[in-house]
Amino acid sequence: MxxxxxxxxxxxxKVKTKKAGLKGSIQSIFNPTYREVKAVNDIxxxxxxxxxxxxxxxxxxxxxxxxxxxxxxxxxxxxxxxxxxxxxxxxxxxxxxxxxxxxxxxxxxxxxxxxxxxxxxxxxxxxxxxxxxxxxxxxxxxxxxxxxxxxxxxxxxxxxxxxxxxxxxxxxxxxxxxxxxxxxxxxxxxxxxxxxxxxxxxxxxxxxxxxxxxxxxxxxxxxxxxxxxxxxxxxxxxxxxxxxxxNYMNKKVIDIKYNEAVNINIPDVTILKSKGYAVKVEIDSSVCDIDEIITELIKLGKVADITISDPPLEEIISNIYQQKSIGGDRVEEDS
Amino acid sequence: MKKIAKYLHVMKVSASNNLVYVSNFIARNFFFMFIIYIMLMLWTNIYSQKGSTIAGFSLNQIIWYLIVTELVTLSRSNVFTEVSRDVKNGNIAYMLNKPYNYIFYSLSNSLGEIGVKLFTNVIIGVAIGFLYVGPLINFDFRHLPFILLSLLLGIIINFFIHISLSLTAFWLEENSPFFWIYQKLVFTLGGMLIPIDMFPNWLEKIAKNLPFAYVTYGPARLAVKFSYSDFVSTVLFQLGYLLLFLIISLLIFRKGVRALNVNGG
Amino acid sequence: MLTEAKKNIKLIGMYFKFNLYSSMEYRASFIIQVLGMIINNGSFIFFWWILFENVESIGGYGFKDVMMLWAISSTAFGLSHVIFGNVRRITEIIMTGELDSYLLQPKDVLVNLISSRTIISAWGDMFYGIILFIGVNGLNISDFMLFLLFNCTAALFFTSILVIANSLTFFIGNAEGIAGLISEFMITFSIYPEGIYKGIAKLVIYSVVPAAFVSLIPVRIINNFSIKWLLILFVFVILWSVFAYWFFYRGLKKYESGNLIVNKL
Structure with a gap:
């Protein structure tokens, strides 16, 4: 139900628009111009x-x-x-x-x-x-x-x-x-x-x-x-x-700080950033196992710090747009 | 040419910035106009039955007198609330180890604020005076520097009394009653709404020896009824009270800081 | 309609009890604020005393009449701010979106909004007015009943005007300056003898800023009972209250359309 x-x-x-500068401020007092904004658009x-x-x-x-x-x-x-x-x-x-x-x-x-x-x-x-x-x-x-x-x-x-x-x-x-x-x-x-x-x-x-x-x-x-x-x-x-x-939230971001220089070369692991001993990588949990990847990463050298996080929502959304425009290859729920 | 253009640009930007506060500014000046207008109606009515002068003041003089006292009151800075806040929330501790004296730092801070307010309020005040009762009679431009000096001294005395009262926050959680009472003393014994000359004799004598008279009454009376002998006595009184409250504020401050160190803020 | 009114009165009563109880939680602050306000208002007695030392009557009013004006204005202003303490904050409540909370509660939005808070110092205004009235008029029961009645009507005038002025925010954006000014007009016009108002000012106090109905007409009725003026007073208080209520809801429609919210982004 x-x-x-x-x-x-x-x-x-309706949003008041204002041109830059003193002239714009005065203009917006005496002759305001409006712009229509679609805050919610047909949901x-x-x-x-x-x-x-x-x-x-x-x-x-x-x-x-x-x-x-x-x-x-x-x-x-x-x-x-x-x-x-x-x-x-x-x-x-x-x-x-x-x-x-x-x-x-x-x-x-x-x-x-x-x-x-x-x-x-x-x-x-x-x-x-x-x-x-x-x-x-x-x-x-x-x-x-x-x-x-x-x-x-x-x-x-x-x-x-x-x-x-x-x-x-x-x-x-x-x-x-x-x-x-x-x-x-x-x-x-x-x-x-x-x-x-x-x-x-x-x-x-x-x-x-x-x-x-x-x-x-x-x-x-x-x-x-x-x-x-x-x-x-x-x-x-x-x-x-x-x-x-x-489908869309399968990416995880892992930040690792090593105590020594390492060379990461693991399949399915994308290096986003690498600065000194600190590395930021992204993995796709739909193709690989987080568990295994982490084990591999830790094996590479002495680890000082490690955090796993979700990519920010903005990224997930842009990911959705991308996948939608490609279309077709979505995995349907199997129940 | 380029040098001038630079300053003009700064002015333009700042004017654009200040457009935000225009409503605030307008509201303050509307109030100024309004309260003097009420006073004009009140005194017009009184003079219509009492003849042309009361206690030596004509209608024209009394309105200009009130404009000057109102100028001083409207142009005061927010030093009382600001200093009380600094003391209560402990911010003052960070200002102690700076290479300046806190009292004088606050004074220059306040004078900046007062300067801007006073400048605009004077323009409005003079306009109101001309509009309501015409130019001030017997006004001599040669007296202006002396009047301004006395006005400035009044403003500074006002500042030192305010800061002395606000520093009581070192010991008292709620010190705003001091502020109210002082304001009301200026309002009554300081001759803010009515010249001290109209008081009964005995009270006039007392009031003329109190500091409140030298914040508003002194400069305002000089502005409308100038004489060199009055100027000398007014300014001497002002300098005396200025020194007194300067010393008091410094002493309270020193004691307060010591209390702060003992209590650990 | 009648059950609706009853419900609203019940709501006001509940808030009143609740606010009184919570003000008592901070007893020291309550007493300081109330006494401070009494001193504040009392300083005007000084002003009128000095004035009446110099003249016998102003616009047909003696000292006692002016004090009666003060007593009614002060008590009524206090009453409106004790019961409807949020009335001065309507603009702020609209601008910050606090209004949403009131919209989501199952009560009349305006009544719920204005009565959910109290202004503690307003108790001082109330006490001051009552003491002053008894002080200058003595304990005459019929006069005192009239005094109480006029306090209620005058409080409704104050509240209505403030609701209208603050509701302008719905239409023109932040109306804090204008509302503050209009409130100042209402108070000031209601504490000076009617005789001093001429021309436009006289027109204003009977129309857009109905200060005449706050205190001037009531004092006239107490001194010289007139059923005609009493009825006129009742008609006007009803008209203004209804208009204020309507005007607020008219503005609220605009709020619900949402255009106001985006304007400030």
Whole structure:
């Protein structure tokens, strides 16, 4: 069953343009000129109930604009949106009882007050009974491990602690869908992992549908069964993560620092950069085994440092474009 | 030719940059125009029933007087908030080992800011005066340098009082009440909205010996009713208070730094 | 409609309790800010005292009448900022996108937005006005009831004007300067005797900057009860409030179309 249905969604913005220099500044005050920008350009997709869907794209791809339209903050230029049977632009208030939202950089908690106060206030705003609020707070503090944070003013919490409280706050009214806009942005690796685990747990325990945006390829791999990649306002790819990984995210980048000079000559290993004893190589995990390659690399000399990472999202996207234009040779899912 | 073109270009770029702040600038000057306009209406009404002079001031003089006091108040720098912030967040520690004296560094910093504000505000102020009540009567251009000197001294006294108060942040978390109270003392006993000459006799005598009068009242009175003997006594008072608050600020600063070292910031 | 109004009043009450409770968390800061504001306002008594030392009446007003103007303006300004503390921040809330959080909550956006915060120093304005009123007028129950009534209407005028001025941001971009200026106009016009306003100024205070309805007409009614002016006052307060509400939602439509958001990129 689909809980979100989006059809031919478009959003255009008018942007003021300004020529350079003093003359341009004056001109733009008295005679502004506008340019039309297609922030979201004809996208369609569905989200199934209980699914975790990642909406991925680089900055300015149209992720936030889409999420704002799905929640009713922005009204579409054209196209249809159906969220839990409601039209967000028309039924924003009704919809707000059924969805929870966390915008990574914006807080819905009162800065100078401890989270507990904010929770109680939000309970009143969502017109929940006191006993229900108490029950929810007890449950959520357990789930999010924030018991010891409840009495500390938000301004004294770390970003990771704050995000946990933010997500907990957005779940107080037990929403059916949770929108998370860049929930892991600005967090370090350990905290990022914690938030990811939390989101997984949430999806399992509460059976809630989760719609998250990110520009971090790691979020997709670990969280979702399906991802939609958006770029320049258009859907580039709408695939299962399994397929995505196999076809497009099969590259890994390995940075190795040796203590001595080495000569790398292993088949299927492309050298990206080599400077002094430090080497950056790329391998294709669909043709070779990471395990073996690393063993080979370590054998070459004494290793001082080694890191394995995903190529940046921009690279994956350009990879997708390339493969699409070549076409044909994609491996289909075999199940 | 090339030399001039260079400076013209810099001016153009900076003007373009400042277009961003134009709304701020306009808002400040609108307020200036507005408050003097209210005062004009108020005093016009008062003079209509009291005759041509009150305590020796004509309507023309009182409006020009208020323009000058307002000039000093509107052109003040943000030294109080800036220094208090530096002290509270510990930034001051990084400024101690620089090869300058912090107080004088802040003074030159402030004077730059005040200079820009004062320049634009003077132009607007003079325009407002001409528009509302015409040129200042009995004004002699030969007196201008003396008036400006007194104005500058007033601004510097204002600075030293501000910085002395802000340095209390070494010991107090919340020191803004000092700022408010000082402002209100200038407002009342400093004759900002009403010349001290209109006070009851006993209060006039007291007020004329207090420092607040030499921030606003002193220069403003010289501007509208100049005499060399008044100039000498005003400037002597100003120099005395300037020296006093300079010493006070240096002492507080030295004590504060010592407190900082003891507490480890 | 009626249940909607009831819900909004409940929401305002809830925020009021919540904000009061959280201001009490910082009791020292609360007391300092409230006392500071009382001193701040009190300094104007000095100004009027000196003025009335020199003249008997200004525009038909005596000292007591001017203090009544002050009492109503101050209490009403305080009331509007205690209850609707975010009203001055509407521009900032729009510009930073904080508005989104309010859009995603199941409450009336404007009411939710403006009442979700309080301004602590506004308590000082409120206390000051009440003390001043009782001080100059004594404890006359019927006058005091009228005083309370006019505080409510005047608070609605202040709030409406600030909502309208800040909502301009939806249409012209950052309106902080204009909103600050309009707020300054409202306050200043409402604390001087009506008799000093002539010509355009008189027209302005009865129309675009309805300061006459804040304090001037109320003081007239308290001194000289008139059912006609009372009714006119009620009609105007309703008209302005409805217009402010409509104007905000008109601007919000523009926000929802998104063109505003991109303008600042």
């Amino acid at each position: 689909n809980i979100i249905n989006v059809k031919n969604l478009k959003k255009n913005f 369609s997709f569905e989200v199934e109930k209980g699914e975790i869907l990642a909406f991925i794209g680089p900055n300015g791809a149209g992720k936030s604009t889409t999420i704002k339209m799905l929640t009713g903050i922005l009204h579409p230029t054209s196209g249809d949106i159906d969220v839990i049977g409601l039209i967000p632009a028309k039924n924003r208030k009704e919809l707000s009882y059924k969805i929870g939202t966390v915008f990574g950089q914006k807080s819905q908690l009162w800065f100078h007050l401890p989270p507990l106060d904010s929770f109680h206030l939000l309970g009143k705003i969502y017109e929940l009974s006191d006993s229900y609020v108490e029950k929810r707070i007890a449950y959520l503090t357990e789930l999010f491990e924030i018991k010891e944070l409840l009495e500390i003013p938000i301004r004294k919490l770390s970003l990771g602690q704050r995000i946990r409280c933010e997500i907990a706050a957005s779940l107080l009214h037990n929403p059916e869908i949770i929108f998370l806009d860049e929930p892991t942005i600005g967090l370090d690796v350990v905290v990022k992992q914690k938030i990811r685990d939390l989101i997984k747990k949430l999806n399992k325990e509460e059976k809630s549908t989760i719609f998250l945006t990110s520009h971090d390829a790691g979020d997709i791999e670990q969280l979702c069964k399906r991802a939609i990649i958006i770029n320049h306002g258009e859907i580039v790819l709408n695939e299962t993560v399994k397929n995505l990984k196999y």
